[in-house]
Amino acid sequence: MNLRLRTIAAVLIPLVLLAAVIVLFVRTNGAGLNVAPAAPIETVQFGRTILRPGEIELHLRNTSPQPITLAQVNINDAIWPYSVTPSPAIPRLGSAVITMAYPWVQGEAYEISLLSSSSIAFATSIPVAAVTTRVSSGTLLSFTLIGLYVGVIPIILGMLWLPVLKQMGAGAMLFLMSATVGLLLFLGIDATAEALELTGRLSDTFQGVGIIGIGIVGTWLLLDAIGRQQRTAERSEAGRRLSLATVIAIGIGLHNFGEGLAIGAAYAIGAAALGTFLVVGFIIQNITEGLGIVVPIAKDSPKLPALAKLGLIGGAPAIVGAWLGGLVHSPPLSILFLSIGAGAVFQVAYEIGRNLVWKRAGAALQERPLFAFGGVLAGMLVLYVTGLAIK
Known part of the structure; x- marks a missing residue:
């Protein structure tokens, strides 16, 4: 018991001392330095904009270090009446919904x-x-069909x-x-670039x-752990190859x-043409992903249910994503999911390179390195090239 108390005390003492240091710093106004900003630091993160006939609804979150109060709304440089839910005073990291009765015109x-009560402006468009x-x-049915067209069908x-x-x-085969x-590396790089682009719009x-x-x-480590566990559980070579194909399907599914x-986001904002180009481009692109899934089991004779399962694992997540x-x-969730997809395909590319290219195709690699x-x-x-139809 005494040993347990000493262990708990050893854990808590540094935390208590840390809290004391923070209190001392705050009470002494930053050790005597004038750390107060010359002007209020106020920022907001705009969320979704919802348009209904005769109405505009803005969702936002206060990302400032202190509460802010909304005082005015301008639409195309004209002051416009509005209402705020739950309140014009928004606490730090709190969210609010601004509703404006406005006769907007389709396509404009x-x-x-x-404007906040401190006369600081926040702009969106x-x-x-x-x-x-x-x-x-x-x-939901439409988005389900889009997910089928983009994910499940081309992969199968x-x-x-x-x-x-x-x-x-x-x-x-090499x-x-x-x-x-190469396909997976490109997908990972592309997803990472998209995530980095989104961070520019994030507070x-x-x-x-x-x-x-x-x-x-996190995704790399998780898939690596899953792959190692499956390879340990499978004793036959065919079973291990099927396990590798499953890990590849999981990685591709996370990317999809x-x-x-x-x-889904393109259609949600009314960019139907953009959404159509994305669908067509991804259909062309994802047929190569189906090929990548079956490469590890190319010399085996997998049963149809196993192949269908691999196709669903790789393609069905596109439905949920849509x-x-x-x-x-x-935006934070979009960045996270893009990053998860990037980590997944990077890990899968590593698995294929390690298990199929370097190990199993070692002799062919020595004879034909340029392959x-x-x-x-x-x-x-x-x-x-297929990305030219998407971007």
Whole structure:
């Protein structure tokens, strides 16, 4: 018992002393330094903008170090009446909804600025005004179909190349496995770039780069642990290859979740043309992902239910992503999910490179090293070209 008390005391004493140091610093006004800012530091993070006929609704969060009070709303430089829920006084990290009865016009652009009681302005814009998609059974069905078109169908179509893979020689398989690595690396780099771009629109309070680090590193470690556990449980070589294919499908599924988010968000803001281009581009791109899933089991004879399961694991997350992207607007969550997708495909690329290219295709790699180089480059170029239809 005494040992337990000493252990608890050893844990608590540094924390108590730390609290005392903080109190001392605050009570002495920063050790006598004038740390008060010359002007109030006020920032907000705009969330979703909802447009209804004759009404604009803004969602925002106070990311300032202190509470703020909204005092005025301007739409296209005109002062406009508004209401705030729950209150114009917004606590730190608190959220508010601003509603304005405004006769907006379909397809027009609007600039909206908010003024705080300290006369500090916060600006946002509506590039193209359109009625916001509402939650309904029809909407969910539409997003489900989009997810099927983007994720499940092209991946299953790509898996239909499995019989062709069985006929390939060692050199062709080395090239194809290397192309899969290149494909995944490109997807990871692209997802990371998109996440970094979103951090530019995120308040410093949410530490967007930190979210990216957590998503990439955490997902890598999680998938690595899952892969090791599955390989340990499976004793047969065929079972281990199927386990690797499952890990690849999980990684691709996490990435497709992010793709679904992007498409759903495009439709939600009324950019139907953008959403259509995204769908077509991802359909073309994701057929190669189905090919990547079946590469580890190319020499086996997996049963149809196992293949269907792999296809659903890799493609179905796009459906959930489309739901969330179309119905929920949260930049921090978008950054996190993009980072999770990036970490997933980076880890899967590493697994394929380590288990298939370097270990199992070692002899072919020694004889044809340029096949690996050409494969990685070809995989990246394929996605670059298909990406031209998306961006």
